[in-house]
Amino acid sequence: MIEMSLTRINELTILVYALCVLLYFIDFLNNNRKAKVTAFWLLSIVWLLQTIFLFTRMFETGRFPVLNVSEGLYFYTWVLVTLSLVLNKLIKAEFIIFFTNVIGFMMLAIHTFAPSQYESAAVSSQLILELLFIHITMAILSYGAFSLSFVFSVLYLIQYNLLKKKKWGKRLLRLEDLSKLDHMSYVLIVIGVPMLLLSLILGVVWAYLKLPNFHWYDAKILGSFTVLMVYSFYLYNRIVRELQGRAVAVWNTASFLVLLINFFLFGSLSQFHIWNS
Template identity: 75%
Template structure:
């Protein structure tokens, strides 16, 4: 049986991995050197923890741990991280760590939370429950970021209309300038999109493990991916199409309304959300 402390190390790796991918996403959008460096060191810590775990398994089983899918997923993730770090060190290919480690994050999540013969039924059940908890927590965190972004866009529209109608007064002075409001709405969406995406990945993994007849066409599943698509389109419009001002603020408001529809309406129509645990 795998020691509980080692399972906790795996859970820590997933969290560090998620934060690393988030920082690489920020660097991908903005060429943020500080985010890139922080993401690299987090990924390096994940690699060290993985290596320790891998050697521990070799000692425990007295063999190289690749004889089943569970072990193979772990070794595959370790290879991905190792190769990406080596390539980054010697070739300096931009964004290779970001895209490679999205795959790695999915694999390490499957390894950590999927049931295995090497884990007792009690521990396996606990891990699946914790996986659902992490999925819900990440979704709520992203919703929080999107909600604040929505508020900034609402303030942008109010300020825009006050300026357009030349209604000078205390209300105008108390609201931040348009550029600041627009920037804050954008930054919060940059944070919210990768967190929601990672949460959805973990949610799909949980569904495949826990639900006997999981369907991709479930209303909540489709609605959640609709939310990630429209917010991704928001980022695409800002970065590639260079949309700004009132147009992108209205798009952000519409995106949040779709999020609310997904949360309240599609959630109530789902076959498994709110009833499985």
């Protein structure tokens, strides 16, 4: 009973932490104060849940829980979260805070879903299944964000061509203005990229725990990281090179084609992926 309760605390922590990392990514890119404040409070909740877990383990074992790899990993994650909270208040270091919490999320996922720490085989199997469920759900949500972003980019290109050819009419009036289409496409990618990153982290953790012959060169793994890279390059062009408009809309459209290739072709070539069945 206690083991399952602690497991549920960790699963809740994972979900809150994922949302926190997403908001820190938005703040990292856009210097969004609302996202930063919300992320700070979510990180505080993560810290509180982790602290409850640590004290419960201390009460259960009668010692400070750092005497094995699993316990040490959890305490390491707690330290990262604590340092992130302190840095958040002391300095403006969005880059450091975001990537620190990406590492923290990865370590917490490994600790939470590693079967070796659970006495019950049933609990261990259930956690592995739930890890897979979270991984797939986050991947699909990120793909949904990319799909909507693709729609906005296509509408942008249609609007752009209509204006360039000076074709005024009802079709033009029914479309949003170019700046809004461009902005919405960008916002959806800002949401999709960190969500896909977290999904891939959970997917790799699942593969290491579940598969006896896990290979990084599997078609689905390479394809998924390629999708992450092409959309990250979109953000690079948008933020660092300050490209907007038609150029990034075309790149976004091409990126969506890469996504489709990964989803349908690489999924069928994968040796283990769940969608291959």
